[in-house]
Amino acid sequence: MSLPAIRVSALTKRYGGLQALAGVDLxxxxxxxxxxxxxxxxxxxxxxxALAGLVRPDGGRLEVMGHxxxxxxxxxxxxLGVVPQELVFDPFFSVRELLRIQAGYFGLRADxxxxxILEGLGLTAKANVNMRALSGGMKRRVLVAQAxxxxxxxxxxxxxxxGVDVELRQGLWQFVRKLNEAGHTIVLTTHYLxxxxxxxxxxxxxxxxxxxxxxxTANLLERFATHTLHTRLAQPQIGVALGGRADEDGWVxxxxxxxxxxxxxxxxLREAGAGLxxxxxxxPDLERVFVEVMQRA
Ligand SMILES: Nc1ncnc2c1ncn2[C@@H]1O[C@H](COP(=O)(O)OP(=O)(O)OP(=O)(O)O)[C@@H](O)[C@H]1O
Numbered sequence: 574m575s576l577p578a579i580r581v582s583a584l585t586k587r588y589g590g591l592q593a594l595a596g597v598d599l600x601x602x603x604x605x606x607x608x609x610x611x612x613x614x615x616x617x618x619x620x621x622x623a624l625a626g627l628v629r630p631d632g633g634r635l636e637v638m639g640h641x642x643x644x645x646x647x648x649x650x651x652x653l654g655v656v657p658q659e660l661v662f663d664p665f666f667s668v669r670e671l672l673r674i675q676a677g678y679f680g681l682r683a684d685x686x687x688x689x690i691l692e693g694l695g696l697t698a699k700a701n702v703n704m705r706a707l708s709g710g711m712k713r714r715v716l717v718a719q720a721x722x723x724x725x726x727x728x729x730x731x732x733x734x735x736g737v738d739v740e741l742r743q744g745l746w747q748f749v750r751k752l753n754e755a756g757h758t759i760v761l762t763t764h765y766l767x768x769x770x771x772x773x774x775x776x777x778x779x780x781x782x783x784x785x786x787x788x789x790t791a792n793l794l795e796r797f798a799t800h801t802l803h804t805r806l807a808q809p810q811i812g813v814a815l816g817g818r819a820d821e822d823g824w825v826x827x828x829x830x831x832x833x834x835x836x837x838x839x840x841x842l843r844e845a846g847a848g849l850x851x852x853x854x855x856x857p858d859l860e861r862v863f864v865e866v867m868q869r870a
Pocket of ligand 1: 593614617
């Protein structure tokens with residue numbers, strides 16, 4: 574077994590009366606594209622801040638590429654690139670200056686690599702523009718660039734696509750995917766569950782500072798989610814009487830686990846004279862899984 578990229582054991586953190594992390598255990602392997610999901614306040618940012626050494630945990634251990642985040646801070650920090658949620662910049666520097674300064678913090682001169690990152694993130698044309706003159710989406714790309722300057726093997730992105738338009742989001746994902754293919758471990762938090770579903774191989778769901786689900790994305794989809802049969806009926810009230818749920822667009826939806834249930838349901842609809850006009854199947858998606866996991870936990 575190779576060294577895990579991130580190892581979190583029995584991690585706790587309290588803010589006054591609030592238990593932000595209530596004993597988190599998590600191991601993320603090298604090369605994974607890992608999703609960290611949870612509702613607002615679940616503890617995702619606290620966990621990431623602890624990894625980056627910005628928040629001191631009350632108990633437990635954290636390692637990045639085998640380096641203890643507290644005892645071996647410099648090595649652990651070097652192995653990690655964090656793209657924070659908030660956009661905070663010194664407005665007087667240009668994009669390139671900012672990246673050079675960041676490289677300097679790690680004792681590096683990285684001009685060729687900076688050019689490569691700028692290119693990959695579509696920032697080349699903005700290299701000499703001052704930060705204050707960039708749009709919000711462009712600033713977010715610079716945050717990503719900043720996290721990559723020291724070529725960290727592990728990259729953590731805390732809601733990188735909040736408030737980012739579709740085109741930019743796709744470009745960003747393309748770039749992050751490439752980094753993952755090149756061997757970087759990626760940890761992503763997002764509230765866009767569709768993105769997590771397509772990108773992440775494994776997912777942890779957090780609620781109130783605890784891991785309440787941890788599995789491959791495929792297993793989570795299979796284990797928790799049900800399929801849906803969407804029907805359009807001449808007599809929708811009959812469908813509802815048979816256990817369907819009417820949605821606002823006039824469809825009646827039935828949830829089922831086994832396809833054999835669909836046969837029975839269709840027979841019942843016919844017997845009752847519901848008048849089936851149209852139907853389609855809905856695959857399980859991560860959003861349903863998420864809702865279900867959060868309700869059960
Ligand atoms: N510096 C702080 N002082 C006091 N309470 C804090 C502090 N930072 C976080 N908290 C609280 O700890 C809990 C976990 O917050 P955290 O930001 O880690 O959640 P999150 O999962 O990242 O949420 P979001 O999805 O909204 O970003 C919240 O209840 C939050 O209010």
